[in-house]
Amino acid sequence: MERSAEKLELDLPGDPRAGLCTMARDLVGSEILRIGSEIRTAKTRGEKICDLTVGDFSSKEFPIPDKLREGILRALAAGETNYPPSDGVLRLREAVREFYRRTLSLDVPLESVLIAGGSRPLIFATYAALVDPGDIVLYPVPSWNNNHYCHLVGAKGIPLTTRPEDGFLPTAGLIEPHVRSARLIALNTPLNPAGTVLPAQALKRICEAVVSENERRARAREKPLYVLYDQVYWMLTFGEARHETPVQLVPRMAPYTVFIDGISKAFAATGLRVGWGVGPKAVIAAMKDLLGHIGAWAPRAEQVATAELLRDEAALRSYGATHRSSLQGRLDRLHEGLSAMAAAGLPVRDIPPQGAIYLSIQFDLIGRRGFRTNDDVRRFLLREAGFAVVPFQAFGLAGENGWFRSSVGAVSVRDIDEALPRVEAALRKALA
Secondary structure, eight states: OOOOOOOOOOSOSSOTTTTSOHHHHHOOOOHHHHHHHHHHHHHHTTOOOEEOOSSOOOTTTSOOOHHHHHHHHHHHHTTOOSOOOTTOOHHHHHHHHHHHHHHTOOOOOGGGEEEESSHHHHHHHHHHHHOOTTOEEEEEESOSSHHHHHHHHTOEEEEEEOOGGGTTOOOHHHHGGGTTTEEEEEEESSOTTTOOOOOHHHHHHHHHHHHHHHHHHHHHTOOOOEEEEEOTTTTOBOTTOOOOOHHHHOGGGGGGEEEEEESTTTTTOGGGOOEEEEOOHHHHHHHHHHHHHHTOOOOHHHHHHHHHHHHOHHHHHHHHHHHHHHHHHHHHHHHHHHHHHHHTTOSEEEOOOOBTTEEEEEEOOTTSTTOOSHHHHHHHHHHHHOEEOEEGGGGTOOSOOOEEEEEOTTOOHHHHHHHHHHHHHHHHHHHO
8 A cells, every 4th residue: 555645844943044054054056047047937938038148058059079979979888887087087187188288288297187077176176175264365356156166165255356448357466466365366268257368468477476476485385376277268269369378378387277177168068067177286186085075077978088079189170160160150240239239329338259158248227217236237138128148246246337248158140130139129218
């Protein structure tokens, strides 16, 4: 006889969060994911929306490389379904090492390469391996998730407010006053959310300041200052923009740089969860042990297939050219349409695309006709134009300044073409 299921009361009486630790109780969820969920719900209701919110890809618009897909299927058929080594499948670690030597002129020891389930666990592991509670972390804003990682490890985050005139990128002048007290500097280029690329001269000056500070610390026998260098978008640059690395510009940065990278953006493979970190051996070893306890490994079959892809130069060139062209076409179309609106006197401007999958847009509506906050503007654009974007507050930038991130990975050129007239009509309505 089947027993009836008893309905369980799972929450504590009173405040259901009373049993949480302080870190969990004060943790703030992702505003980007919250807005993305809101947009998905609206689309299920049949609303026509140009969704520029989440930094992901539509598999219809941006399929993964054929070689990667076929390699995963072959690896699964060959029985590559068990636990991978905690530092990653050997052939992938070797392939990453060869890939960096070939493409970035970086020759790193095998022990300096760590594979994980995407770049996020590696960013967290860098924080956890280097930063004690109360240590100072410098990061520019807007930037992705550094404020939350600081919270997770109990760091004292110092957000450095950047300017649109600098492409929302950090300068040495912003960073230098704080290097004496910092433990970690978090940099990302091409930049999420702005879609801009850190110039070589700016990066070189930052690195020279780090090396100088570390020379002082070595004499004083103090812990070194590290740079977390998130370059997960480095293969996606456009026009005259060029990606540089700290070690290429200032070779003495090698002992102080942790690279974060992976297949998610360059190969539209966000759901396959293969990332890698490259850095000093002792740091990488600590990160490996940490991620081993968490079990944040990349799936074995995906690791095997990624190794095959990274070694196939022809496949990389072919896919990369098509992928970049498709992204740039969408970003350029969005930029051109917004620039035409600005030329017509409408309250909008943007920063021409340089890299990644993002375009920064400012809708200058704050203070007009009841628009008090960025969220007022966001909701207006969604309601009136079916145009979904994310305010820069979601990336730590304070102030109601009208700046938004737009991500083109999940839309077609047609989606953009259809949305632009709606945006123009909405802006004219806001000024009427």
